[in-house]
Amino acid sequence: MSEPGGIKRRFRATTERYLTIAAFEAMRGRYPDAGSRPPAYRQNAFWSRVFVPVYARIPWSVKQKVMKASGMTARGWTPPPREPGTPWRPPAPK
Amino acid sequence: MSERLVVIGGGGAGIAAATIAKRVAPDMKVTLFTEFEDIAYSPCGIPFVHGREIEKFENLFLSTVERYVEDGLDMRMETTVTDLDLDKRTVSFKGQTEGFDKLVIATGFVWEKPSVPGANLDGLHYVKNIRQAMEFDKLLDDMKKAVVIGATPLGVEMAGNLGHRGLEVHFVDEGPWALHEVLDPDVAQPVHESLEKRGVTLHFGTTLNEFLGDGNGRVRAVSTSAGEIECDVVIVCLHKLPNNDLAAAAGVKVGSTGGIMVNERMETSVPGVWAAGDVIEVPHGLTLIPIRGLTGSHAYAQGRTAGANAAGEHRAYDPVWVPWGLVGGDYTIGGFSLGETLATAVGVPYVVAKGVGVSRARYFPGATRTNVKLLAEPGTLKLIGAQIHGGEGVKERCDFLAFTAKRGATLHDIAWMENIYSPPIGALFEPMAIAAQNGLAELKKAGQL
Structure with a gap:
């Protein structure tokens, strides 16, 4: 049986690949004069025709929640607050 | 103890x-x-020694084993x-x-190896170890044609530097443009032009099929979807x-x-x-x-x-906003966090602000155009990414923007930032501020501000 971490890695690699290929095509449409070439990747119809369009329709806020709930985001990290005017703080004493 | x-x-x-x-x-x-x-050398400098922009490999060493031993480390x-x-x-x-x-x-x-037939032939070179690079550099003197596989940052640097050295270089990747995993096509375009000026032939959107041997175990050509490319050496620059x-x-x-x-x-x-x-x-x-x-x-x-x-301290490392930059051919490119391509792939919503300025007073010799593209979160207009291309000052701007984004700066902050004006080093109008002002004007015109 595949280990859970391995399944997650393969899922991430596959979804990233197809989402990136779709983004290449979107960018080629947006910048038609940029001299790019059609990418030459082999593709699987399920991921390109089902997964990518469905993913694109889900709002970013929902995607974020799903990623967090499914353990696709990092744990054990405290991002600094992104509020303008928040002063820099020295590291906490030992 | x-x-x-x-x-x-x-x-x-x-x-x-x-x-x-x-x-x-x-x-x-x-x-x-x-x-x-060896230890304490800069592997990132290796492509530039091959390209003869740095005189010798010895210049890449920053310290010695003996120095670390003197500092009390047990070096194995x-x-x-x-x-x-x-x-x-x-x-x-x-x-x-x-x-x-x-x-x-x-x-x-470790470098990713190509999963095609012939990947174990001699003549496929991976850039990593400085001693191997020193030996490889001697062989390059007798070589005329190189194929670089992989339009990654290292691939761009190797293709540009081997072109600079005078080799005929063929640059192959399945992807649609150079650095497609981080760079947007509009920013890649000047890199392509600069590489071509250095004698690099671009083969993007091209599938690698096989490495072809000479019968003695050494690569003689690369078979691709666009035909066969004869070569003396292949530089593999995948992930x-x-x-x-x-x-x-x-x-x-x-x-x-x-x-x-x-x-x-x-x-x-x-x-x-x-x-x-x-x-x-x-x-x-x-x-x-x-x-x-x-x-x-x-x-x-x-x-x-x-x-x-x-050693007992309590230090934290922040999540990363990844400022990056490199020289592609003779052209400097950089950015931080997301470009349009990556934001689109991940599904992060964004608005774009673009502008062009100059790196120093326009009348001062050496001034270069600085193209800035900022990405911001719709609504809050907090910065979430940028791509910059031009000549001098790209690196400093990318570092600055990554830092300000981490602290939550918005297009408004950048539009009205203070900047240095001194003809030899800075123009009256800062290119990043021009881009942000343009972006805000576009949003206002569209009724989104």
């Missing part, structure tokens, strides 16, 4: 961890294992750690076993893969990228074991999605954090 710290790996992360640990806790016994003969050169037992707290090497109390894993990366076999076999948890999972203190899933550099994954500052394969400066900073914490 003093506490024993073992560091596995002698790259930027490993050497940083070892030196900082010794500095923080001078009584600690710090032992560093590396499989290589050319010593590969073959087994790691985290229950017994031992490392094995050359038939010996040695104990440790704390461990930093900084085993770096960096985390060198995590030792750690994973010992039971250290590996994440969704294949890198070792760490928290903000660089602690792994195993107490008393830290990790840093290309072998780990860290969260992206905006999405918190783990990423890996960052720059040497990231590896060094992570190594410092790991080393200090292993």
Whole structure:
């Protein structure tokens, strides 16, 4: 049986690949004069025709929640607050 | 007895961890294992020695083994750690076993190999080890045609530098443009033009089928979907893969990228074991999605954090906003966080602000155009990414923008930022401010402001 971490890695690699290929095509449409070439990747119809369009329709806020709930985001990290005017703080004493 | 710290790996992360640990806790016994003969050199400079922009490989060395020994480190050169037992707290090497109390894993990366026939032929070169690069550089003198596989940052640097050296270079990738995994096509375009001026023939959107041998085990050509390309050598510049076999076999948890999972203190899933550099994954500052394969400066900073914490301090490393930059041909490009391509792929909503300025007073000799593209979150207009191309000042702007984005700066902040005006070093109007002002004007016109 595949280990859970391995399944997650393969899922991430596959979804990233197809989402990136779709983004290449979107960018080629947006910048038609940029001299790019059609990418030459082999593709699987399920991921390109089902997964990518469905993913694109889900709002970013929902995607974020799903990623967090499914353990696709990092744990054990405290991002600094992104509020303008928040002063820099020295590291906490030992 | 003093506490024993073992560091596995002698790259930027490993050497940083070892030196900082010794500095923080001078009584600690710090032992560093590396499989290589050399230490403390800049592998990132290798393409530029091949391109003869740097005179010799010796210039890439920053320090010596003796210097680290003088600083109190126990340096085990050319010593590969073959087994790691985290229950017994031992490392094995050359038939010996040695104990440790704390461990930093900084085993770096290995290059992805092409999964096509002929990938084991002689004549396929991977850029990593400086001694191999020195030998390879001598062979380059007798070579005329090179194929570079992989439009990664290293691929762009190798293609540009070999072109600069006078070789006929063919640059092959399945992707649609150079650096497509990080760069947008409008920013890639001037890089393509600059590479072509250096004699590089671009083969993007081209599938690699096979490496063809000469009958004596050496590559003579590359078979692609666009035909066969004769060559004397192939430079393979695919992805960096985390060198995590030792750690994973010992039971250290590996994440969704294949890198070792760490928290903000660089602690792994195993107490008393830290990790840093290309072998780990860290969260992206905006999405918190783990990423890996960052720059040497990231590896060094992570190594410092790991080393200090292993020595008893309490340091945290922030999620990353990844400022990056490089010279493609003669053209400087850079950015931070997301470009349009990556934001579109991930599904992050954004608005774009674009502008063009000059790097110094327009009448001052050497002034170059600086093209700025900013990405901001709709609504709040907080910066979430940028791409910049031009000549001088790209790197500093990308560093600055990454920092301001991390602190929540908006298009409004950048539009009305103060800037230096001094004809030899800075123009009256800052290009980043021009881009932000343009973006705000467009949003106002569209009724979104």
